Amino acid sequence: MSRAFLVVMDSVGIGGAPDADRFFNATVPDTGANTLLHIAQACAAGQAEEGRSGPLHLPTLDALGLGRAVQLASGKAPPNLTATPTGRWAAATEVSHGKDTPSGHWELAGLPVPWDWTYLPDTVPSFPDDITQRICELAGTDGILGNCHSNGVRVIETFGAEHLRTGQPICYTSADSVLQIAAHEEAFGLERLLKLCQDLAPMCHERCIGRVIARPFVGQDGSFERTTNRRDYAIAPPEPVLTNWVQDAGQAVIGIGKIGDIFSIAGIDTVHKGSDAQLMGHLAHQIDTAPDGALIFANFVEFDSKYGHRRDVSGYARALEWFDAELSKLLRRLKPDDLLLITADHGNDPTWTGTDHTRERVPVLMAGAGTGEIGHVGFVDVAASVAKHLGVAARGSGRSFL
Numbered sequence: 001m002s003r004a005f006l007v008v009m010d011s012v013g014i015g016g017a018p019d020a021d022r023f024f025n026a027t028v029p030d031t032g033a034n035t036l037l038h039i040a041q042a043c044a045a046g047q048a049e050e051g052r053s054g055p056l057h058l059p060t061l062d063a064l065g066l067g068r069a070v071q072l073a074s075g076k077a078p079p080n081l082t083a084t085p086t087g088r089w090a091a092a093t094e095v096s097h098g099k100d101t102p103s104g105h106w107e108l109a110g111l112p113v114p115w116d117w118t119y120l121p122d123t124v125p126s127f128p129d130d131i132t133q134r135i136c137e138l139a140g141t142d143g144i145l146g147n148c149h150s151n152g153v154r155v156i157e158t159f160g161a162e163h164l165r166t167g168q169p170i171c172y173t174s175a176d177s178v179l180q181i182a183a184h185e186e187a188f189g190l191e192r193l194l195k196l197c198q199d200l201a202p203m204c205h206e207r208c209i210g211r212v213i214a215r216p217f218v219g220q221d222g223s224f225e226r227t228t229n230r231r232d233y234a235i236a237p238p239e240p241v242l243t244n245w246v247q248d249a250g251q252a253v254i255g256i257g258k259i260g261d262i263f264s265i266a267g268i269d270t271v272h273k274g275s276d277a278q279l280m281g282h283l284a285h286q287i288d289t290a291p292d293g294a295l296i297f298a299n300f301v302e303f304d305s306k307y308g309h310r311r312d313v314s315g316y317a318r319a320l321e322w323f324d325a326e327l328s329k330l331l332r333r334l335k336p337d338d339l340l341l342i343t344a345d346h347g348n349d350p351t352w353t354g355t356d357h358t359r360e361r362v363p364v365l366m367a368g369a370g371t372g373e374i375g376h377v378g379f380v381d382v383a384a385s386v387a388k389h390l391g392v393a394a395r396g397s398g399r400s401f402l
C-alpha cells in the first residue's frame with residue numbers, strides 16, 4: 001500500500017487552453033493568458049522586484065517538469081525554467097464550462113461539471129430581488145450594501161464604514177458563479193455571517209449559483225483586512241468523485257485547506273485549515289503520519305486569492321518561490337511508495353487585464369511516478385491516476401496515465 005498527496009496550487013495555470021477565446025476578463029478574451037509564463041517573463045525582465053528579485057527561482061518545481069509542462073501546454077519557453085526534469089510531467093486540459101475553483105477541482109476529482117453555472121449580471125443591482133429579500137430576512141436587516149460586481153478588497157474599502165454604521169451585510173459577486181457576503185467579524189459577528197451564508201446557500205444552489213462565500217474582515221475604516229475565516233458553501237458534486245471512491249474503499253481521505261468546502265465535505269474524513277503557511281505544516285505532518293492507502297488532497301489558495309485576483313506579479317512570484325523552497329523539504333520526507341502530484345485548477349494571470357481567473361491548461365508534476373513526459377492529459381485523468389496509485393476503482397471517463 002502507499003499514499004497519494006494531491007496538491008492543487010490554486011490558479012497556477014500554464015496557458016494554452018484550446019477554448020481560451022470563449023472565456024473573458026471584462027470584454028477581453030483569455031486567449032494567450034499564461035500565469036506561469038508571464039510571471040517568469042516579468043521576473044526575468046526585472047519587473048517583479050517587490051520583496052524578491054531577479055529571474056523566477058523554482059528549482060524544485062522545475063526539476064519535476066514545470067518548465068517543460070509550460071512548453072508543452074503553450075509552446076512557449078519560460079525564462080529560467082530550463083532544467084532537465086527528474087520527475088514525471090504532463091499538461092492537463094479542462095472541459096467544464098467554467099474557469100472557477102469548483103469546476104477545476106471537481107474535474108480533477110473525476111467529474112466534469114454537468115451543467116452551466118448561473119452567473120450574476122454585471123449590473124446594479126446584480127441580484128434578483130427575491131435573493132436580496134432572503135438575505136435581509138436571514139440577516140434581520142432592512143437592506144444590503146453592494147449588490148454589484150466587485151473585487152473583495154475594493155468592496156470592503158467602499159462599503160465597510162457604511163456596514164459598521166448600518167449593520168447591513170456587504171453583498172457582491174464576480175465573473176465566477178458566486179454570491180459573496182462580507183461582514184465585520186466583531187461588529188456583525190463571525191458566527192452570524194457564517195450562518196447567514198449557510199442558510200442562503202440552498203436557494204442559490206437551486207439556481208446553479210455555485211457558491212455562497214462568507215468573507216469576514218476586521219479593522220477600522222481605512223485599514224480593513226480580510227481574515228482567513230472565509231467559508232465557501234458550495235453545491236455538492238452530483239455524483240461520487242475521487243474522495244468518495246477512496247473513502248468507499250475504506251481508506252482515509254484527509255483534506256487540507258478549502259478542499260472540504262469545495263466538495264461540500266463529500267468523501268472527506270477530516271479537514272485541516274489555515275493560512276498557506278499553516279497548510280504547509282499540515283501537509284508536512286500528513287507526510288509524516290498519514291496511514292497507508294490515504295488520499296491527502298490539499299489546496300493552496302493564496303496564489304489566487306492574494307496575488308492572482310489582485311494582479312500582483314511580485315507577490316505571486318514570491319508565493320511561488322516560497323512554495324518551491326517548502327516543496328524541496330517535503331520531497332525529502334516522502335516514503336518510497338508515495339505519489340505526490342502537484343497540479344492547478346485554472347489560471348489567474350497577474351499580468352492580464354481585469355481581476356478574474358484566466359482559462360488555461362494546468363501542470364501535472366509528479367514525484368514517485370518515475371521520470372519523463374506523459375504529454376497532454378485531461379483533468380479527469382488525474383483522478384483515475386490517483387485512484388490507480390491507491391488501488392481503488394475509478395469511475396467516470398478518466399484514464400490513468402500511470
Ligand SMILES: O=P(O)(O)O[C@H]1O[C@H](CO)[C@@H](O)[C@H]1O
Nearest residue numbers: 150151152153174176178309
Ligand atoms: O475579489 P475576491 O473577493 O477575492 O473574490 C474572488 O474570490 C472568489 C472566489 O474564489 C472569486 O469569484 C473572486 O471574485
Ligand SMILES: [Mn+2]
Nearest residue numbers: 010011101345
Ligand atoms: Mn481556484
Ligand SMILES: [Mn+2]
Nearest residue numbers: 304305309357
Ligand atoms: Mn479565485
